[in-house]
Each structure stands twice: as structure tokens, then as C-alpha cells.
Amino acid sequence: MQEDRRLAVLRAIVEDYVSTGEPVGSKALVERHRLGVSPATVRNDMAALEEEGLIAHPHTSAGRIPTDKGYRFFVDRLTQIKPMTAAERRAISTFLEGANDLDDVIQRSVRVLAQLTQQVAIVQYPTLARSTVRHIELVALSPSRLLLVLILSTGRVEQRVLELPTEIDGDSLADLRSRILRAAVGEPITDAATALGCLTEQVTPDDRTQVALIAAALVEAMSNERYDERVVVGGTANLARFGDGFDLSIKPMLEALEEHVVLLKLLGEATSSDSVTVRIGHEGPYQQLATTSVVATGYGPGEEAVGSLGIVGPTRMDYPGSMAAVRAVARYVSTILDQA
Numbered sequence: 387m388q389e390d391r392r393l394a395v396l397r398a399i400v401e402d403y404v405s406t407g408e409p410v411g412s413k414a415l416v417e418r419h420r421l422g423v424s425p426a427t428v429r430n431d432m433a434a435l436e437e438e439g440l441i442a443h444p445h446t447s448a449g450r451i452p453t454d455k456g457y458r459f460f461v462d463r464l465t466q467i468k469p470m471t472a473a474e475r476r477a478i479s480t481f482l483e484g485a486n487d488l489d490d491v492i493q494r495s496v497r498v499l500a501q502l503t504q505q506v507a508i509v510q511y512p513t514l515a516r517s518t519v520r521h522i523e524l525v526a527l528s529p530s531r532l533l534l535v536l537i538l539s540t541g542r543v544e545q546r547v548l549e550l551p552t553e554i555d556g557d558s559l560a561d562l563r564s565r566i567l568r569a570a571v572g573e574p575i576t577d578a579a580t581a582l583g584c585l586t587e588q589v590t591p592d593d594r595t596q597v598a599l600i601a602a603a604l605v606e607a608m609s610n611e612r613y614d615e616r617v618v619v620g621g622t623a624n625l626a627r628f629g630d631g632f633d634l635s636i637k638p639m640l641e642a643l644e645e646h647v648v649l650l651k652l653l654g655e656a657t658s659s660d661s662v663t664v665r666i667g668h669e670g671p672y673q674q675l676a677t678t679s680v681v682a683t684g685y686g687p688g689e690e691a692v693g694s695l696g697i698v699g700p701t702r703m704d705y706p707g708s709m710a711a712v713r714a715v716a717r718y719v720s721t722i723l724d725q726a
Contacts, residue, residue, distance in 0.1 A: 391423065395428060396456060399450060409444050432450055492509050495695060503703075507697050508653060514575055519536070532559075534603055540692050545607075562596075570582055625699075639675065642675060662712055663683065
């Protein structure tokens with residue numbers, strides 16, 4: 387019972403401090419929260435929480451604020467992620483479902499995540515190494531000119547126009563299309579590229595030059611590095627909302643937002659779409675960002691994530707709300723990619 391009550395006191399301190407940015411005193415807790423105990427009992431609980439390192443006592447105030455350890459204790463004991471409201475779910479769905487292509491999906495995801503959380507949002511483009519081939523189409527623009535269309539599981543679409551040294555008839559093109567689909571569709575990028583490279587061994591010597599050119603063009607499209615290791619950032623202006631206690635962190639935060647490698651490392655362990663990862667303060671990979679927290683998760687059309695997304699902001703953040711928004715946006719992005 388005592389432990390449950392102290393957890394309730396800690397939760398109240400976290401909620402009030404996140405909301406007001408001011409150290410929280412026992413009187414305020416009793417007035418704002420129905421804890422069912424006297425102010426003296428709350429003071430004793432606060433003293434115990436401080437002794438355990440879960441809250442701290444700033445020198446300039448009689449109130450208390452949560453420590454990194456306190457935030458971690460609070461997050462670990464959330465029984466469930468706060469559900470999004472019907473209006474929030476509808477807003478996410480309407481906004482994201484209007485996307486035209488992968489670039490639009492990523493840009494919209496960053497914007498809606500930054501708006502929902504009022505933090506800096508980060509979305510990683512789908513990683514090429516985790517992609518599989520969904521479909522390949524060969525369209526004859528003329529007897530010696532082909533349009534190659536490659537569609538990946540991540541929703542990425544690549545197109546190439548290829549000039550052939552000799553003409554290819556309809557039957558030969560249909561046969562080649564069937565061979566390519568059998569070799570590549572459903573396969574990871576690396577396996578598909580290898581299989582396409584072996585197609586020349588399955589055709590007559592007269593057709594090998596054409597097949598080699600088509601296979602090479604498709605492999606080049608698969609290995610396009612335009613998206614790999616790329617992230618998009620939104621909501622940087624939200625940093626202006628945080629003043630005292632976060633001013634010193636804004637400069638390294640802005641510097642970090644310029645480095646994609648740093649941002650990818652911040653997203654860190656979020657390689658699963660089944661769970662939300664929360665790294666608080668000093669748990670992160672960069673000590674200069676020790677006053678920030680990261681909430682992230684993976685997304686993708688299948689069980690394995692093909693990319694990550696999340697938010698970064700001061701440790702004084704709405705963890706339940708941020709976790710709910712990150713998970714909800716990731717699920718909508720996964721659904722859109724699955725339908726692409």
C-alpha cells in the first residue's frame with residue numbers, strides 16, 4: 387500500500403512538473419490530486435522518494451522535481467500506453483491517407499508527429515537492406531525501348547527508361563517478365579539482385595545482352611542510395627517553448643539535428659514495430675544531450691521494421707502522450723506502406 391501511494395505521489399509530481407515547469411510542493415499535490423492522505427503523509431512520501439533518488443530538491447525552491455531515475459520509474463510502471471482520442475486518430479488517418487508517394491508519407495508523418503507531441507519529430511526513411519521486392523513491371527514504349535518499374539515493400543517506386551541495342555518482341559518480353567517476377571518478387575533486395583544477375587544463364591546467347599542490360603538496370607534501381615541513411619526532421623520550432631533549465635541544451639540539440647548519423651543513433655534501438663522505446667536523459671548515446679529524452683518505435687508493413695520514427699525533447703515531457711502518438715503514427719505509416 388505504501389509503495390502504491392508513493393508511486394501515486396511520484397506520478398502526481400511528474401504530471402504537475404510536466405504541465406507547469408515549476409517545482410512541486412506537498413500543498414499543491416494535496417490540492418490538485420485526490421491522494422486520500424494528509425499533507426504530512428505526502429511530505430513523508432516525498433522525503434522517501436527523494437532519498438531513493440526519484441525526485442530532487444532545487445536549491446531555489448521548496449518544491450521537488452523528478453530526476454531521470456524518477457522519470458524512468460514512472461515510465462516503466464505505466465500499465466498501458468495512453469490511448470489516442472477518436473479525434474486524434476481521425477486526424478492522423480485523414481492527414482496520412484492523403485499522401486501520394488513515399489516522400490509525401492514521410493513528410494506528413496513528421497509534421498503530424500511534431501504537431502501531436504509539440505516536440506521535435508524524426509522519421510527515418512525505410513532502410514534498403516530491410517526491403518523486399520513487391521513487384522516489377524516491364525512496359526514496352528517502343529520495340530527497342532522499355533520502361534522498368536520497381537516497387538519495394540517499403541512503398542518505394544523506382545522507374546528506369548532503358549534503350550535496348552536490338553528490338554524485343556512481345557512474346558520475348560512476356561517470357562522475360564515472367565522470369566524476372568519468379569526470380570525477384572518476395573525476395574530481399576540482396577537475394578533479388580543475385581537472382582537477377584543469374585538470368586543471363588537461363589536464356590539463349592542471342593538474348594543475353596538484352597537480359598543483362600535489363601537485369602543491371604533493375605539491380606541499379608534496387609541499390610539507389612537516395613533514401614538510405616536518410617532522416618527527416620520536423621517541429622524544430624517547438625524547442626522555443628522550453629526556457630529555464632533547457633536553454634543550455636538547445637544549441638547541442640540544433641547541432642545534432644543537422645547530423646543524420648546522430649539522429650539515427652538517437653532513434654537507436656527502435657527496430658521493432660511492436661514496442662515503444664524510451665531513453666531518458668543520461669540513458670542516451672550523447673552526454674551533451676543528457677537533458678533530453680527520445681521516444682521511438684519501428685514501422686513497416688511486416689513484422690520486422692523497415693525504418694524508425696520518434697520524437698526528441700526535454701526530459702520534462704508528456705511521456706504517456708508522446709508514447710501514444712509515436713505508436714499511433716507508426717501504425718498508420720505501416721498500414722499505408724502495406725497497402726502501397
